[in-house]
Amino acid sequence: MSKEVASSVGLEWRINVSDGTSQVLKPTECRPALSKIWLWLKGLLGGLIVVVRRFLETAWSIAVAEPRKVVHGLKLGLAISLVSLLYYIGPLFKGFGGNASLWAVMTVVVIYESNVGATLCKCINRTAATFLAGGLGLGIHWVADHAGEKAEPVILGISVFLFASAATFSRFMPMVKARFDYGAMIFVLTFSLISVSGYREEMLLKFAGSRLSSIATGVSICILIIVLICPIWAGSELHRLIHQNMEKLADSLDACVAEYFKEDGKTTDSKEDQDYNKKMQGYKCVLNSKAAEESLANSARWEPSHGMFNFGHPWKQYLKIGASMRNCACCIETLTSCLSSEIQAPTCIRNHVRDVSIRLCSHSTSVLKELATTIKTMTKSSTIDILVAEMNFAVQELQNALNSLPSQFIPPELMTVEGSADAKGECATESGMPPLLEVLPLVTAVSLLIEIAVRIGGVVDAVEDLASLAEFKPARDHKRPQQDKTKP
């Protein structure tokens, strides 16, 4: 309407362009509906292409970074193909019956998990729950059968209702949740299927038998493939996660302290800066890996002996080590806020604690790295006691350095009275700020460093418990290479 008015009166809209002239704005023409739909479709298609492309790019980057994830996918393909053979090849197919083969394929797809432990857990759960529910279902069916035609559906209905409810409720219990969650579901499933189907068909035993045999086929093919071809063991993963996190923790502590005490004039290029930032963020991995650790530990306890680990390896102790590392990581997280503090302590006070702080940090990281090596190689460290003693000595040194600080806190009005104070006057009077507030972040940082050393003691204890529980071998004397490297 307004457009029509504008064109009939001869009005025109102009805008000023950057070169000083002005241009007429022409009203857009009313595109036909088809063209609009075409544009919309083009937009949709374009969006779809972008999404698919991004999806493929992510997939490619994951595949390149961890090829074993691709292998994992291929292994499932292989397992299904093998099970399908049961169906393709005539004689086998006749032996099993159509449905049974479908059950076998379903078993493979459903129990196939990202690591051996989780798959075994599901296998055992599925098998045990199927047996249990099958037995119970047959028993109740027998009772119902003998109770008369009228009572039969009532007995079956009530039993399904009660057992399904109870089993579902039990999944809320921590112990069941951690180990038998899948089993409880399969129990409900099998029990319901047997009760429901049993009422109509009089071939319960055959049904149960074919289900069991098909599950056995699926389970055995699945286990064979997952264990024999590039297995991913939950235990090894947990082991790796823990020692890698410990190294990250050490790097993170190192980077934080170096960043805090770095000299102002020093410049770094942007790539180095990025590496540095990445290192510094390592503590976040430690803080966030609780769920992964617990799930891996839950899976690992189902795994048989593999590599360096026996069945019954103390996986729970890894969780304790993880918890003690998170304790440290929490302190480092708090330490990072000292980094961003705008208040800077006077240079002379900074220098006073700088070297000894860096030394404490380097001893602390040495201890962490030695612990990481201990876990990685599963050998008792011959130098850990010395390293811990050195760390404790550094704590003592830092405390001594703090003790010798107070003479620098003298308020300016006192400075003139005492000669010895005069010499240090440049520190206290450098800025107009009162001294304690000025050194507050520094004192806090130093105090946190000491606390971190104390908490590293906790990590040492947890790792030593692991070493004795898992009977680590004593190390040969080849140690202390990284200790020399990290010395300031």
Next chain:
Amino acid sequence: MSKEVASSVGLEWRINVSDGTSQVLKPTECRPALSKIWLWLKGLLGGLIVVVRRFLETAWSIAVAEPRKVVHGLKLGLAISLVSLLYYIGPLFKGFGGNASLWAVMTVVVIYESNVGATLCKCINRTAATFLAGGLGLGIHWVADHAGEKAEPVILGISVFLFASAATFSRFMPMVKARFDYGAMIFVLTFSLISVSGYREEMLLKFAGSRLSSIATGVSICILIIVLICPIWAGSELHRLIHQNMEKLADSLDACVAEYFKEDGKTTDSKEDQDYNKKMQGYKCVLNSKAAEESLANSARWEPSHGMFNFGHPWKQYLKIGASMRNCACCIETLTSCLSSEIQAPTCIRNHVRDVSIRLCSHSTSVLKELATTIKTMTKSSTIDILVAEMNFAVQELQNALNSLPSQFIPPELMTVEGSADAKGECATESGMPPLLEVLPLVTAVSLLIEIAVRIGGVVDAVEDLASLAEFKPARDHKRPQQDKTKP
């Protein structure tokens, strides 16, 4: 052998009992094998009874604490019973076919989850994946059918291998993992079943149709029951978790600071002590709830409007609030180590910062509690700005108190020179320890309190973002009841 020697020579073993006399230790007789087995069985049975009893006790305590978990179990029982009706009642049964009814029961058991969102997620995943895989399977089957008898199994085999591998690999991608993990599994399952069964049976369309109709039946019954009878919404759970955690954080901060500055003479009874300890541990809940928050937020985004929440409620913002709370909790965790420090600051210095620290803490907890109320009632707070200003003012006050401290740090040898220092000499010379080390935990604790206040600022920002994203209503003026209560 040795026993025989001992009895033949007349040796006897004695032990001293508590009343001073000694008793002869008689060698145990060789029990017959049956009796041993009986004992072993008795032990086994006893152990079993203990385990079952403990299991039932845990179940009972969970049921009493959260009756809706029992209701959740009963709901599944009801859903299965309803689906079973399809089987019991003749006409319906004939319409569906035996297998279809089994599929319906299976669908109910498998998609039934602990909250509405997770169930809907599985429903939608299952339905969409079944359609997608069904269509694809039929298409490939058609291609294979027209490719000749020899090429058919090859094409089917290769396609199953490739699609199953690709879908399994895609489950490693974070986006798929978070939303479509179950869908990817069902895709593999359905596609394999169709390809495998399709080779033998020439009733693919009927198979697919019956599978879809049975899934639809199972899904609709499951959704009806889970939504209509005492629904547990993931969104509401997340909402509750967040504001409860915020209250726990406030209580925990309160308890920590009260514990740190409590007067030595004050005694508390053991029940009060227990409550206190429980309150103090609240920050651990916050630190440990990351996984729960993420899983609830993932489920919540599938839920339709319910209660106070619309579809598209900014659930992701809750994760940000959770992260900012964990930041605070980390600081409180570090603060707790100051509690256990053996070094105590001189009483006069403690008293100097005590009141103002407690004031800061009370203002901080007021802010947290106000934020918890904001989230709980979903109304914008009218007082939060004042509370934050008061908290910041308390930070300033605490910094001022620290500023006025330095004159108490004068080393003893300087004390005699200046009259004003003499008055405070009792503080610095109270023990033989040098002052800074003595006040180190106190200064650290105070510094952490200030840092906690800064981080609470982050929580305030996150909650305000939520308030604007979710368009919280402005509150009516009924506020500040809890603020008055928490004032010292």
